[in-house]
Every structure is written in structure tokens, then in C-alpha cells.
Amino acid sequence: MSKPDPRKQNGHRRRQTRARILARDTHCALCGQWIDKTLTTIPGQHGPKCTGQTPNHQPCPGCIPHPHRAEVDEDIPVSRGGSPHSLDNCALMHRQCNQWKSNQTLAEAQQQLTTQNTQHTTATPQQTTTRINW
Ligand SMILES: [Zn+2]
Ligand SMILES: [Zn+2]
DSSP: OOOOOHHHHHHHHHHHHHHHHHHHOOBOTTTOOBOOTTOOBOTTOOOTTOOSBOTTSOBOOOOSBOTTSEEEEESSOGGGTOOSSOTTTEEEEEHHHHHHHTTSOHHHHHHHHHHHHHHSTTOOGGGSOOOOOO
16 A cells, blocks of 8 residues: 655644634734734835746736745744644744744743743743844
8 A cells, every 4th residue: 555645734733724724823822912814025125136027927916925824834843843733732923023033932932932031021922023034
């Protein structure tokens, strides 16, 4: 008996997990703020490689990912043994929060946030500058 391609299967599972998390969560697991799931890219802002057109030859509306768009984050990062398919291990997060969290666990990231907040009262992931290097 031949096994199905695990990578294809994982891609399917990943999309399924993503869809479920998107349907389940409404707020960011890290900063607790509501996430606007309609956000995709920043309108009118383009990366240096943009030709001004989408691959279907439509005018490009903007191609830099919106820092507040919804992304699915693994509480325990995959690089540290977390499952990208477990609904318990995944949560919705702002892109910016997700990038800030990086490969910390959610608990570690929250701990660091608390520490930062006691040091500088204004520091939250919302206010950190997102540097985009395309
Ligand atoms: Zn957030
Ligand atoms: Zn563009």
C-alpha cells in the first residue's frame, strides 16, 4: 500500500487548521485586541519588486502585508516541537504580534510583554515599528 504524500497532506491539514482558527478566534492571542480579518495588504504600498500589476495583469492594489492582518500562530513554535495542526496549539494573532513573538512560546512572549510594560509603560507590540526589508 502506498502512503499519501505527507507534505501534500500536511498542506491540506494546515489550511484546514488555519480555516478553523480563523473561524474560531476573533481577538489576538498576544495583545488581546480585535483582529480585522478583512485586512490583507496595505492599500497603495508596494514592495520594490512590484511591477504595479498582479500576476493576472490587474493593477496592484498594494502588496505589502498589513501589519494587523490575521495570521495563525503556533503557541509552541514548530521549530520547538509544537504541532502546526493542533487547534490547541494554534491561535489567531496580528501579523505584527506574530512577528514580534517570533519563536517564543505564547507564555514567554506574554512574560516579555509584561516585563517590557513595567519598564516602559508605552511599549506594546502595537507600537513597535515593523521594518519591512524586501
Ligand atoms: Zn495583536
Ligand atoms: Zn504592488
